[in-house]
Amino acid sequence: MSLLRTQKLVKHFGDTRAVDGVDLIVSQGEFLSLVGANGAGKTTLVNLISAYLQPDSGHIFFQDQDITFLPVADRIKAGIARSFQLVNLFDDLSAFDNVALAVFSREGKTRNLFTLAEKDDAVTQETLEVLREFGIEDKRETLAGGLAQGERKLLDVAVAHALRPKLLFLDEPTSGVSTRDKAQIMDTVSSVVRAGKITAVIIEHDMDVVFKYSDRIVVMQEGSILADGSPDEIRQNGEVAAMLLGAPTST
Numbered sequence: 001m002s003l004l005r006t007q008k009l010v011k012h013f014g015d016t017r018a019v020d021g022v023d024l025i026v027s028q029g030e031f032l033s034l035v036g037a038n039g040a041g042k043t044t045l046v047n048l049i050s051a052y053l054q055p056d057s058g059h060i061f062f063q064d065q066d067i068t069f070l071p072v073a074d075r076i077k078a079g080i081a082r083s084f085q086l087v088n089l090f091d092d093l094s095a096f097d098n099v100a101l102a103v104f105s106r107e108g109k110t111r112n113l114f115t116l117a118e119k120d121d122a123v124t125q126e127t128l129e130v131l132r133e134f135g136i137e138d139k140r141e142t143l144a145g146g147l148a149q150g151e152r153k154l155l156d157v158a159v160a161h162a163l164r165p166k167l168l169f170l171d172e173p174t175s176g177v178s179t180r181d182k183a184q185i186m187d188t189v190s191s192v193v194r195a196g197k198i199t200a201v202i203i204e205h206d207m208d209v210v211f212k213y214s215d216r217i218v219v220m221q222e223g224s225i226l227a228d229g230s231p232d233e234i235r236q237n238g239e240v241a242a243m244l245l246g247a248p249t250s251t
């Protein structure tokens with residue numbers, strides 16, 4: 001069953017056809033990679049699906065409901081969460097509070113966050129469990145702004161995961177980290193996703209990572225889908241190989 005489906009989705013910025021008639025299907029349970037050169041439209045597509053941008057035209061269906069005009073909070077409630085290419089953390093709050101805030105917002109408990117956080121044992125336990133799953137429990141008291149880049153990327157994914165989504169978008173979770181940190185982040189993220197049976201869409205430039213972790217790969221070029229297939233099919237696709245050799249870089 002398709003969990004998410006976009007229909008002729010369009011978003012232009014002036015003359016730039018960032019997303020230009022995209023029909024994307026994400027199936028229940030898959031780990032999908034979205035790849036393509038810088039400026040191909042990957043982040044814009046995720047911004048449209050997560051309601052950070054409104055499309056010029058087209059539709060978005062989630063579990064067969066038309067969610068095209070639902071605001072961010074309602075899409076989160078429906079089960080869509082995302083992490084950010086440039087992390088979206090409260091730098092002046094601890095790692096713990098960043099995750100606790102997500103747990104609270106999911107429960108609709110927005111008032112008196114900090115007094116509640118001390119008293120609400122269930123939230124505390126769940127927050128610690130999320131931090132543990134991502135291997136950053138020992139950093140719980142560290143301000144997000146003081147974490148190393150790899151830890152910040154993991155925390156940003158942890159915050160999205162704490163919303164307990166059915167569909168999790170990860171926009172370059174390994175950008176700006178060392179090769180060693182990259183492997184650790186991907187191992188952690190993929191094990192959390194697989195253990196939670198979460199459907200995940202990851203944007204990633206490193207094709208070694210993409211081939212290693214993906215069930216399916218969708219290749220974007222200039223706002224359109226150029227190819228869609230299994231890692232083997234994409235590896236053998238000459239057009240894709242030529243495009244990817246055009247040296248996309250991580251940002």
Ligand SMILES: Nc1ncnc2c1ncn2[C@@H]1O[C@H](COP(=O)(O)OP(=O)(O)OP(=O)(O)O)[C@@H](O)[C@H]1O
Nearest residue numbers: 013016018036037038039040041042043044045251
């Ligand atoms: N808010 C905006 N205003 C104007 N142009 C934009 C805006 N956001 C994106 N664009 C343009 O739309 C195109 C697609 O951008 P997008 O960020 O979606 O690409 P991307 O595939 O995520 O690239 P990267 O791999 O570099 O992150 C680019 O030409 C970009 O400059």
Ligand SMILES: [Mg+2]
Nearest residue numbers: 042043044085
């Ligand atoms: Mg991007």
